[in-house]
Amino acid sequence: MTTHSRTIALEGRGLTKVFGAGELAVTALHPTDIAVHEGEVLVIMGPSGSGKTTLLSMLGLVLSPSGGEVRLGGDNVTHASADALALIRRQRLGFVFQQFNLLPSLSALENAAVPLLLAGVPRRERLARAADALALVGVSARASHRPRLLSGGQQQRVAIARALVAGAPVLLCDEPTASLDGETGRGILAALRELADRERRAVVIVTHDDRVRAIADRFVHVVDGRVTSDDGSIHHVSSTHSEVQHD
Numbered sequence: 329m330t331t332h333s334r335t336i337a338l339e340g341r342g343l344t345k346v347f348g349a350g351e352l353a354v355t356a357l358h359p360t361d362i363a364v365h366e367g368e369v370l371v372i373m374g375p376s377g378s379g380k381t382t383l384l385s386m387l388g389l390v391l392s393p394s395g396g397e398v399r400l401g402g403d404n405v406t407h408a409s410a411d412a413l414a415l416i417r418r419q420r421l422g423f424v425f426q427q428f429n430l431l432p433s434l435s436a437l438e439n440a441a442v443p444l445l446l447a448g449v450p451r452r453e454r455l456a457r458a459a460d461a462l463a464l465v466g467v468s469a470r471a472s473h474r475p476r477l478l479s480g481g482q483q484q485r486v487a488i489a490r491a492l493v494a495g496a497p498v499l500l501c502d503e504p505t506a507s508l509d510g511e512t513g514r515g516i517l518a519a520l521r522e523l524a525d526r527e528r529r530a531v532v533i534v535t536h537d538d539r540v541r542a543i544a545d546r547f548v549h550v551v552d553g554r555v556t557s558d559d560g561s562i563h564h565v566s567s568t569h570s571e572v573q574h575d
């Protein structure tokens with residue numbers, strides 16, 4: 329793997345999630361410190377129900393934490409308004425899911441351009457930028473095809489192009505290889521690794537797939553809502569967690 333700067337792209341400090349209250353309270357995530365740097369691939373693994381999606385959702389600003397904070401490029405964005413969070417998600421975060429969620433009536437190029445359409449970028453510029461994004465993930469030759477004419481791996485590449493087209497410095501991927509066969513999945517992982525190396529994007533991958541470790545700069549394991557490092561030590565949480573809110 330390449331040497332990368334140690335600039336933190338996205339960070340959770342003392343991030344905690346408690347669902348419910350009183351006797352019914354479930355601590356989905358105990359206070360956790362976690363960070364991903366520019367140009368780095370961070371892989372989060374753990375059994376079903378361990379808290380991985382909860383952690384990723386808080387880092388992705390789609391679930392508000394019960395305690396702790398989320399910092400993006402050094403800015404504490406935890407308490408931004410709903411509108412501000414929506415804008416931050418659109419401009420600064422890219423999401424990749426197991427299901428590719430492409431729009432069936434649009435070509436690969438138009439699908440990749442959707443975030444720019446939402447951002448009001450003029451058509452010519454957005455198609456040019458979408459073409460660049462498709463090239464980055466190796467599906468330029470399929471630009472004019474609709475999703476149903478693409479293989480699963482090609483559809484996932486288009487979904488990754490869509491996630492990075494607006495220039496997001498951070499890509500958050502939830503089981504990006506789960507619906508792909510082994511070889512196709514490896515191709516997607518290689519593409520994500522390359523985005524980190526060449527484009528300095530920070531890539532966070534939540535997965536059950538042990539092969540994803542092969543592309544990780546760092547790896548953490550989540551068990552029962554607690555995050556441990558590769559060496560098995562529980563992540564040290566330095567900040568104090570004053571207010572824990574219950575949903």
Ligand SMILES: Nc1ncnc2c1ncn2[C@@H]1O[C@H](COP(=O)(O)OP(=O)(O)OP(=O)(O)O)[C@@H](O)[C@H]1O
Nearest residue numbers: 347354355356374375376377378379380381382383
């Ligand atoms: N909205 C919710 N309300 C109550 N409990 C929840 C809610 N969402 C998640 N939980 C609980 O929090 C814990 C962690 O769930 P989470 O979905 O983060 O696990 P996961 O590791 O992503 O699992 P999987 O790999 O199956 O997706 C589980 O015990 C789950 O039941």
